[in-house]
Structures are given as C-alpha cells and as structure tokens.
Amino acid sequence: MLSLRLAGSLVATLACGFGPFLVAPDALAAPAGRNNDHDCDAFEANDDAIQGDLDTIDNVVAGYYTYWVGNSYFGNEQYPDFDPDDMNTILATTSSLSARADNLKKGMQTNGAKLALERLANDSRMVHDTALKVQSGEYRDRQLGFAKDVLGRSENNYHNAHSLACNGDIVDPQH
Known part of the structure; x- marks a missing residue:
C-alpha cells in the first residue's frame, strides 16, 4: 500500500510531466559568469593595491626566510638581523594591507x-x-617567515573569493 505522501508525489509527477527533482527551476540554477557583480567590481578596483602589498611582504621576507631555512638545515643557527629599512617596509605594508x-x-x-x-x-x-616582536628581540627572526606563510594561505583565500565573485569558480593556489 502506498503512503499518502508517495501517492501524492506520483500523481504530481504524472500530472506535471516531470518529477520535482528532475528539473530544477531557473531560480535555483547556478548563475553563469559573474557570481556577484558588486563584489567583483570591488575586488577589481582594489586588487592591484592589495596584490602589491602582498608581493612586497613576500619579497622582503622571502630573502631572509630562504637564508634561515637553508642555514637551519645545515645546522647553522646564526641568522642575519633584519635591515631596519626592510623591517620598516614590512611594518608599513602590513598596516596598509590590513x-x-x-x-x-x-x-x-x-x-x-x-x-x-x-x-x-x-x-x-x-x-x-610578529615583526614588532622580532624587532624588539622577543621573537627570533625566522618567526616572521612562518607568519608570512600563514599570510600566504590567506592570500589563496583572497584570490578564491575574488574569482568566485567575478567568475563563479575558484583558482589554483598561488602558494
């Protein structure tokens, strides 16, 4: 014996010519192209400045970080101090980016x-x-490299949100 709900669904399917789960209404379909024009336009207007800040942070810290990792691997725990200009660049750029x-x-x-x-x-x-703590001597210099890696994951989230807003899909990781 058919349940009342199943019988009603069967009658509706036969009367309409299609099942409720076979054809999705246009309102439920995923939009083609841009996912959100407003957010896409906002991302596009600010992307060069944000990407410039991210690149600056990455470029300044990367040189030190590569040196630290290489020396650490070979047992040398001596790390060069940050150049004051480089530290000021990191501090100014992270303030700007946030x-x-x-x-x-x-x-x-x-x-x-x-x-x-x-x-x-x-x-x-x-x-x-972290840069302030490195500058004060509370943290070792290489801590800044680890912190920058976390920022790299946030950069991937940023690029994916930008791509979703403009294209409706995500991009490959940048780092």
Whole structure:
C-alpha cells in the first residue's frame, strides 16, 4: 500500500510531466559568469593595491626566510638581523594591507568575500605583530617567515573569493 505522501508525489509527477527533482527551476540554477557583480567590481578596483602589498611582504621576507631555512638545515643557527629599512617596509605594508582589507570588507555582499578579507586583514595584523616582536628581540627572526606563510594561505583565500565573485569558480593556489 502506498503512503499518502508517495501517492501524492506520483500523481504530481504524472500530472506535471516531470518529477520535482528532475528539473530544477531557473531560480535555483547556478548563475553563469559573474557570481556577484558588486563584489567583483570591488575586488577589481582594489586588487592591484592589495596584490602589491602582498608581493612586497613576500619579497622582503622571502630573502631572509630562504637564508634561515637553508642555514637551519645545515645546522647553522646564526641568522642575519633584519635591515631596519626592510623591517620598516614590512611594518608599513602590513598596516596598509590590513586597512585595505578591512575597508574593502565593509562593502562586500557575500559572506565568502567578507570572510576571506577578514582573514587577510587578521593575518596581516599577525605578521605586523610578529615583526614588532622580532624587532624588539622577543621573537627570533625566522618567526616572521612562518607568519608570512600563514599570510600566504590567506592570500589563496583572497584570490578564491575574488574569482568566485567575478567568475563563479575558484583558482589554483598561488602558494
């Protein structure tokens, strides 16, 4: 004996010519192309500045980090101190990046974009705080390299949120 619910579903399927799960209404279909024009435009307007900050941080820290990892591998625990100009560049750039990400997040409509920008801002602040502790001698210099790696993961989240807003898909990891 058919249950009342199953019988009703069968009658509806036969009467409409299709099952409720066979054809999705257009309103439920994934949008083609841009996922969110507003967020895409905001990402596009700020991308060069944000990417410039990320590249600056990466380039300054990467030289030291490569040296640290290589020497650590061979048992040499002597690390060069950060050049004061390099440290000032890191501090200024991380401040700039976190402010840009915070400001951009305020106007976003999608939760994914807001979350990616929040992580980017928070991780930039973490790199900034780590740089201050390295500068004061509280942390060893190579801690900044580890902090930068965390920022690299946030950069991937940022690129994926940007791609989702503009193209409706994600990109391959950048790091």
